[in-house]
Amino acid sequence: MTRTLSATASPPPASGERIAIIGAGATGTYTLEALTRTGAAREIVVFESGDTCGPGLAYSEQLNDPHALSNIAGIEIPPVVEPLNVWAVRQPRGRLDAWGIGDDAGNDRAFFSRVVLGAWLADQFTLVVERSPIPVSVHRQADVIDVVALPHGCRVNWRDGAGSAFQDAFDRVIVASGYGPITPKGNGAGESAGKAAVHIGVLGSSLSAIDAVVGIAMKRGDFVERDGRLVYVAETPWRATLFSRHGLLPEADFWFPHPLPELEHFTPESAAASVRGEDGDLDRLFVLFARALAAADPDWAKTIGLADATADDFAERYFAERQARGPWAHARTNLADVKAWHANHRTPAWRIAILKAHEVFAEVIPALSPADLARLHAGLKRVFTDNYAAVPHLSIERMLALHDAQAVDLVALGKDYEISPGSGLSWLVRSPDWTGRVDELIDARGSQAAALNHFPFPTLRLQLCASALAEGEDWKSGLNPAEDLTCGTDGDVALKRVHLCALPFLLRNRPFVQGLVECAAMARAMAESIRAEPSEASASISTMDLLEMLDQPSISLADGAVLPIAASDEQLETATG
Ligand SMILES: Cc1cc2nc3c(=O)[nH]c(=O)nc-3n(C[C@H](O)[C@H](O)[C@H](O)COP(=O)(O)OP(=O)(O)OC[C@H]3O[C@@H](n4cnc5c(N)ncnc54)[C@H](O)[C@@H]3O)c2cc1C
Numbered sequence: 001m002t003r004t005l006s007a008t009a010s011p012p013p014a015s016g017e018r019i020a021i022i023g024a025g026a027t028g029t030y031t032l033e034a035l036t037r038t039g040a041a042r043e044i045v046v047f048e049s050g051d052t053c054g055p056g057l058a059y060s061e062q063l064n065d066p067h068a069l070s071n072i073a074g075i076e077i078p079p080v081v082e083p084l085n086v087w088a089v090r091q092p093r094g095r096l097d098a099w100g101i102g103d104d105a106g107n108d109r110a111f112f113s114r115v116v117l118g119a120w121l122a123d124q125f126t127l128v129v130e131r132s133p134i135p136v137s138v139h140r141q142a143d144v145i146d147v148v149a150l151p152h153g154c155r156v157n158w159r160d161g162a163g164s165a166f167q168d169a170f171d172r173v174i175v176a177s178g179y180g181p182i183t184p185k186g187n188g189a190g191e192s193a194g195k196a197a198v199h200i201g202v203l204g205s206s207l208s209a210i211d212a213v214v215g216i217a218m219k220r221g222d223f224v225e226r227d228g229r230l231v232y233v234a235e236t237p238w239r240a241t242l243f244s245r246h247g248l249l250p251e252a253d254f255w256f257p258h259p260l261p262e263l264e265h266f267t268p269e270s271a272a273a274s275v276r277g278e279d280g281d282l283d284r285l286f287v288l289f290a291r292a293l294a295a296a297d298p299d300w301a302k303t304i305g306l307a308d309a310t311a312d313d314f315a316e317r318y319f320a321e322r323q324a325r326g327p328w329a330h331a332r333t334n335l336a337d338v339k340a341w342h343a344n345h346r347t348p349a350w351r352i353a354i355l356k357a358h359e360v361f362a363e364v365i366p367a368l369s370p371a372d373l374a375r376l377h378a379g380l381k382r383v384f385t386d387n388y389a390a391v392p393h394l395s396i397e398r399m400l401a402l403h404d405a406q407a408v409d410l411v412a413l414g415k416d417y418e419i420s421p422g423s424g425l426s427w428l429v430r431s432p433d434w435t436g437r438v439d440e441l442i443d444a445r446g447s448q449a450a451a452l453n454h455f456p457f458p459t460l461r462l463q464l465c466a467s468a469l470a471e472g473e474d475w476k477s478g479l480n481p482a483e484d485l486t487c488g489t490d491g492d493v494a495l496k497r498v499h500l501c502a503l504p505f506l507l508r509n510r511p512f513v514q515g516l517v518e519c520a521a522m523a524r525a526m527a528e529s530i531r532a533e534p535s536e537a538s539a540s541i542s543t544m545d546l547l548e549m550l551d552q553p554s555i556s557l558a559d560g561a562v563l564p565i566a567a568s569d570e571q572l573e574t575a576t577g
Contacts, residue, residue, distance in 0.1 A: 016042035025056020034527035049181035055118030078520035080124035201438030247412025266292035449507035484529035
């Protein structure tokens with residue numbers, strides 16, 4: 001265990017809260033920075049299961065292939081202490097060349113590999129700790145194993161790298177544990193197929209899937225520049241088939257003005273005013289969205305028949321031409337188009353309008369009814385994700401080179417497909433348009449929403465499940481916290497001391513929450529709410545507090561099961577299914 005104390009010249013402030021941050025990935029790093037700046041805390045303790053603070057899973061050097069690119073450029077990444085490109089230009093030339101960004105360090109429209117963002121985040125974390133006006137303790141290789149929220153404070157139980165158990169008390173806890181603890185063995189990201197497999201199946205076709213395929217390609221051959229074009233030369237024979245529901249590739253990143261211009265008719269205010277918290281909100285929002293789109297780009301609106309479109313069939317209209325053209329022909333045309341738009345800063349207005357509209361939708365989605373939320377996931381979400389998750393040009397160039405070399409293909413599985421294990425590591429894939437066997441299958445579908453019964457800390461999980469039950473909410477759909485990322489009713493002072501920004505549990509109700517922009521926005525929202533409404537500070541938890549909790553030693557679930565408050569993992573798994 002490494003313990004780092006910030007250098008604080010003056011004595012620590014007597015007022016403010018003692019706050020724990022669980023997880024030092026991007027969200028934990030932005031949160032630490034926001035808390036040290038707002039003066040809401042008198043002391044902060046960070047727990048990180050890995051060796052390094054800052055990168056988290058997505059940008060870790062150990063877990064990510066050096067060729068895997070991020071899909072966000074410096075211009076969009078919120079600075080921590082300094083912006084990505086300002087940091088990049090002060091790195092030694094040798095380091096920049098090793099990352100392949102020697103000539104691009106200052107270009108805030110360039111996409112860097114994910115490990116570069118990881119190095120930036122690690123340095124930013126160190127700078128935040130060094131510059132903090134309040135004491136910050138950092139426990140690395142420290143696994144938090146439980147959190148208990150009590151009316152007068154929170155208890156955190158954790159283990160250090162040697163397996164010794166500890167307990168500490170806080171006024172408040174911020175759960176920024178993301179995709180789970182990073183262990184030396186890795187979490188699966190960036191894993192690639194064994195060397196022996198000749199035909200590899202890859203589930204998914206987004207940037208994660210492209211990264212997985214490029215990782216394999218680099219191990220079994222090389223990309224070379226020929227006549228101004230990227231070409232793939234294989235050293236050993238292999239091929240990969242990407243399987244996705246619709247058989248589409250992501251589009252290449254397009255130029256857009258930053259910040260994005262406001263939309264006519266569809267603003268956060270007009271969207272909020274049309275939401276009543278009942279079925280039909282999605283249709284009301286769609287009317288505003290369609291009006292804004294038609295105003296921004298009337299010609300495009302006519303070509304897709306926007307006047308007759310609905311929230312449920314818009315996605316079909318949006319993807320129709322691309323689907324008809326096929327993924328590879330579309331990728332080639334789209335790449336040529338986006339390069340021209342980047343050169344002359346003239347992207348079609350409808351694309352920029354959809355990009356802005358996704359930000360407006362993101363603010364009101366948590367208020368949608370379950371039925372409207374399900375409709376959004378089935379249709380419009382695909383459109384927004386397609387638009388904001390456009391990928392680096394190089395990623396598409398690499399895919400085209402692999403396809404031209406007959407190393408990679410893409411299959412649309414449709415709705416009715418079956419994937420079952422064959423002999424050894426092989427898998428059988430059956431779908432209406434493609435049936436066959438692959439030697440190995442990689443799941444590269446990217447981040448998936450998680451249900452609350454998989455929440456990592458057993459006592460807090462039980463408290464959250466009980467609170468969801470009391471509110472009549474379905475815990476299978478994850479968390480739907482308030483703007484300050486706390487759950488529970490206003491009277492529930494214990495749960496108001498815990499902020500929940502572990503992404504997989506938020507994804508169902510906030511489908512656009514992943515990404516660095518959102519990590520920083522959550523950090524700002526939490527720090528601001530803590531500054532505005534500090535809880536009564538009492539970080540030492542008294543015996544009376546525990547007795548108060550033991551007053552209600554068990555919780556009755558809807559199916560009649562009675563659970564003791566300090567239930568074991570196994571009990572919870574069984575009870576919550
Ligand atoms: C493969 C991948 C690629 C991505 N690429 C991009 C991209 O290009 N652009 C973009 O904007 N977004 C991208 N994202 C989205 C990304 O999720 C966010 O940008 C961000 O990195 C999430 O950070 P986080 O801190 O919330 O979670 P994580 O990165 O998961 O970090 C959580 C941290 O908490 C620690 N932790 C977990 N549990 C415990 C515990 N019990 N005790 C102590 N510590 C614990 C972990 O060790 C980890 O360091 C990507 C996501 C993935 C998975």
